[in-house]
Amino acid sequence: MPLKYLAPLAVGLILAAPSFGETSSPESTTLEAAAPLVAAELPDEVERQIDEQTEHLPDEIREKVRQKIKEIAEKKLAEAKEKAEEAEESADEEEATSESEESEEEGDSEEAEEEKEESKSANSAESAEVKKMKAEQELNEARFKHKLAEYKQQLESQRLAIEKSKIDMELEAQRVKAQSVAIERERDRMKLEAEVLKLERELETQRLESELAQLQAEKKKIETELEVESVKEKLEDRVIGEEQYPDEPFKDGVLQVSVRRIELNGPIMTGAADYVCQRLDYFNNQSDKPIFLVIDNCPGGSVLEGMHILQAIKESKAPVHVVVKRFAASMAAIITTLADHSYCYPNAIILHHQASTSMSGNGRLLEDQMKMFDEISHRVIGEVAKKLNTTEEEFVAEMYENRSSGDWELFGDKAVEKGWVGNVVELVREEAIRTRPTGTRSSGLRFLSLEGEQQPQPASSGYLERYEAQLVEQTDDQGRPFVRLPKQGPFDAWMLYNPNGYYR
Numbered sequence: 001m002p003l004k005y006l007a008p009l010a011v012g013l014i015l016a017a018p019s020f021g022e023t024s025s026p027e028s029t030t031l032e033a034a035a036p037l038v039a040a041e042l043p044d045e046v047e048r049q050i051d052e053q054t055e056h057l058p059d060e061i062r063e064k065v066r067q068k069i070k071e072i073a074e075k076k077l078a079e080a081k082e083k084a085e086e087a088e089e090s091a092d093e094e095e096a097t098s099e100s101e102e103s104e105e106e107g108d109s110e111e112a113e114e115e116k117e118e119s120k121s122a123n124s125a126e127s128a129e130v131k132k133m134k135a136e137q138e139l140n141e142a143r144f145k146h147k148l149a150e151y152k153q154q155l156e157s158q159r160l161a162i163e164k165s166k167i168d169m170e171l172e173a174q175r176v177k178a179q180s181v182a183i184e185r186e187r188d189r190m191k192l193e194a195e196v197l198k199l200e201r202e203l204e205t206q207r208l209e210s211e212l213a214q215l216q217a218e219k220k221k222i223e224t225e226l227e228v229e230s231v232k233e234k235l236e237d238r239v240i241g242e243e244q245y246p247d248e249p250f251k252d253g254v255l256q257v258s259v260r261r262i263e264l265n266g267p268i269m270t271g272a273a274d275y276v277c278q279r280l281d282y283f284n285n286q287s288d289k290p291i292f293l294v295i296d297n298c299p300g301g302s303v304l305e306g307m308h309i310l311q312a313i314k315e316s317k318a319p320v321h322v323v324v325k326r327f328a329a330s331m332a333a334i335i336t337t338l339a340d341h342s343y344c345y346p347n348a349i350i351l352h353h354q355a356s357t358s359m360s361g362n363g364r365l366l367e368d369q370m371k372m373f374d375e376i377s378h379r380v381i382g383e384v385a386k387k388l389n390t391t392e393e394e395f396v397a398e399m400y401e402n403r404s405s406g407d408w409e410l411f412g413d414k415a416v417e418k419g420w421v422g423n424v425v426e427l428v429r430e431e432a433i434r435t436r437p438t439g440t441r442s443s444g445l446r447f448l449s450l451e452g453e454q455q456p457q458p459a460s461s462g463y464l465e466r467y468e469a470q471l472v473e474q475t476d477d478q479g480r481p482f483v484r485l486p487k488q489g490p491f492d493a494w495m496l497y498n499p500n501g502y503y504r
Helices: 003-015 026-034 044-054 059-103 109-237 272-286 303-315 331-338 363-387 392-402 412-418
Strands: 254-257 261-264 291-298 300-302 320-329 341-344 349-352 408-411 427-430 471-475 481-483 494-496
Touching: 044 059, 254 320, 261 272, 272 291, 272 303, 291 331, 300 303, 300 331, 303 331, 303 363, 320 331, 331 341, 331 349, 331 363, 341 412, 349 412, 363 392, 392 408, 408 412
Parallel strands: 254 427, 261 291, 291 320, 320 341, 320 349
Antiparallel strands: 300 494, 349 408, 471 481
16 A cells, blocks of 8 residues: 555544544554554654644644654554555565466466466455455545544634633733723722822811911910000009108108008907017018008907017017007007007097906905906006006096996097007008909908808908908897807906907
């Protein structure tokens, strides 16, 4: 059989191999099993056809397919060669037989004739075999073409499927790319919007900050104006200038009271002496300029407390000027009369009387207590009488001559005539009041606290602070108001003006 017929046959048989389909044909299995084990070299035409048939396959499987096709083709080619060799041997035998017949032709014609007939029969048989092989070849070629068409169709379907997959993948890639581009554009849009919003917020913030700065500037301006007005008001509410401390504060009926002042108001109770004496010490430690003890309304009180105050005034390095503005009775009147420098308004009231006390015990004890009381009274009333150039007895008698109760009161101008006060003043100028007074007017006794509770007092400056005893006003069974005096100290007595029994 010519080799040109083997190439398409080999390719057809290879394509019909089990590795290229779901099932293997019986013919290919039989041929493959009957193929000789000796491999033969493939013709170039077969190699070319194998390359053409596998060039459309993917690279990853192409080499494996070519290798498999080569193996099967080599087996089929070896089988075809074997059959060709058998045919050649048969032809050689025919030639040998023909030569033998020619050499023996002359010997025996009958035998030659028979042999010729036999040779013709053999040639006929060989021709029939060749025809049969040719028919088989044509059948194989038809099968090959049919299988080739089927596998071409399958390969084409596979190629189309691969192409479709490629197209689908490309479309999917393009879709993903388009989606990615859309996402990127959306991201860029959102980023741009975020930048725009950020810029808008910054502009709004700058606008608000600008407005806030303007408002703060206006506020600062208003605050500055208010501060200026406040300073003006404060300047108007305050006396500006150097404080004066004249050595001679009384001139032409005007008493100039400096900030070196101490107030004494209300009943003189325990603590009054410490209050006055501590401030006397403070002002003496400052300088020897005049000190002022200002009495606005004082009914008197504890003799021992008053004697302590008198001693401090007497020993003060700086002169102490006692000023009575409205009312000074009993111990307060004694302090005023015994002061080296004393002043009062003409309508102020000064009241002197005897001391009073309460006693209890047996006769001997009462006698001892009376001796102590007489000595205390002598130490205060006697000093007043001495300054008035009279005796204690005459002064006490004069009290009862002028008032049956012994409570001898005089207006300020008359008290000056009697020597109880040194000078009448027309005006007391308070230099300590250097700021505008504030608060509301209050009425009633400032040193009382009604309903058993202490009334809060308005705050005052250090120069204008005052001593006031806080007593609780009560009502007795007859409906009369009174205050309960604190318990007296040992050997103490009262120099207190109490005409209606208010102090009990």
